[in-house]
Amino acid sequence: MxxxxxxxxxxxxxxxxxxxxxxxxxxxxxxxxxxxxxxxxxxxxxxxxxxxxxxxxxxxxxxxxxxxxxxxxxxxRENISGRFAQWNDEFERFEGSTPDMLRYCLFSWWERIGSTKASGLPKLMMSEAQNFPELAQFYEHEVIQPGNTLIQRILQRGIARQEFRPMDLTYGVVLVLAPMLFLAMWQHSLGNGCGGATQLDPHLYLNAQLDMLLHGFTLTPDHPHTPLETLP
The missing domain is CATH 1.10.10.60 (Homeodomain-like)
Structure with missing residues (x-):
């Protein structure tokens, strides 16, 4: 052979x-x-x-x-919805306070989604959802619902541990998510290539947002003023 x-x-x-x-x-x-x-x-x-x-x-x-x-x-799925299993696992294993968990949530979102090209997907869906209802339903099922559920679990944890006051959880979730979506849309529109007042520092923005979520506008003895520059 x-x-x-x-x-x-x-x-x-x-x-x-x-x-x-x-x-x-x-x-x-x-x-x-x-x-x-x-x-x-x-x-x-x-x-x-x-x-x-x-x-x-x-x-x-x-x-x-x-x-x-x-x-x-x-x-x-590759860039957003496929990560919810990991994020929920991190929620289960988190041992710090709920304010610390909320801080971790906001800054992890920025590092993993907000600062990447994937942050343009929410803007795309908002602008084209009416023309592609099947994709809108898919996005609702695989991104919006799991994301809302995860934020709601964080808020419920804070209420149960008496770290957060009781609230309407539906709108509590919106109050957390809306500024994050604004930041994502801003950097893909006016914040992209524009200068001056249109520029936002993402870390300062998220620190300000977290301060507002935890303390609100009202100055109280329980929450004295903390200058933003001292926040990590």
């Missing part, structure tokens, strides 16, 4: 590169899609452009994601 011809090192290296390239395609496609969805919006993003930016053919993209809608859902 004739022996097979030896495989050259160059051929083996090429096969290895091809294998790595194939394995990397889904993540590269999701990264390219995130960039384009945030830059152009859902309606204006073409599958051809996503494939081109990722360096693959449109046919290759459809091997992994059968439609633009499924590609968008995968982007949301």
């Amino acid at each position: 004739p022996l097979s011809a030896p495989v050259s090192p160059t051929c083996l290296e090429s096969q290895a590169r091809h294998s790595r390239r194939k394995d990397a395609r889904p993540s590269e496609l999701l990264a390219a899609a995130l960039d384009l969805f945030v830059e152009k919006g859902f309606a204006a993003t073409r599958v051809d452009d996503v494939a081109k930016r990722a360096g693959v053919s449109k046919g290759t993209l459809f091997l992994y994601f059968p439609s633009k809608e499924e590609l968008f859902k995968a982007v949301v």
Whole structure:
């Protein structure tokens, strides 16, 4: 029986590169899609452009994601909704006070979502939800509801431990989330490329927001004034 011809090192290296390239395609496609969805919006993003930016053919993209809608859902799961299991686990293991937990929540959100390209996804959904109701329902189910539930659990923890006063939890959740969404939208609109008064320092902004959530505007003996610059 004739022996097979030896495989050259160059051929083996090429096969290895091809294998790595194939394995990397889904993540590269999701990264390219995130960039384009945030830059152009859902309606204006073409599958051809996503494939081109990722360096693959449109046919290759459809091997992994059968439609633009499924590609968008995968982007949301990769960057936001797929992280709720970890965030809920962190909630269960947190041992500090609830004010400290709320601080951790706000600044973790900034580090993991707010300061990344993924912070453009909420703005996209707010602007295009009416035109794509199926995607809006998906986003409601996989992002908004779990996010609201997690914030509500934090507030309930504070009330149960007598660290927070009783409140309407539905609107308590909104009071926590609304400024975070504002910061995300601001940096993808007026805060993007504009100078002067339109610039916000995210850490100072979140510190001010946390101070307002915990103390409000009213000066009381229980909550004397603490200059913002002294906050960590």
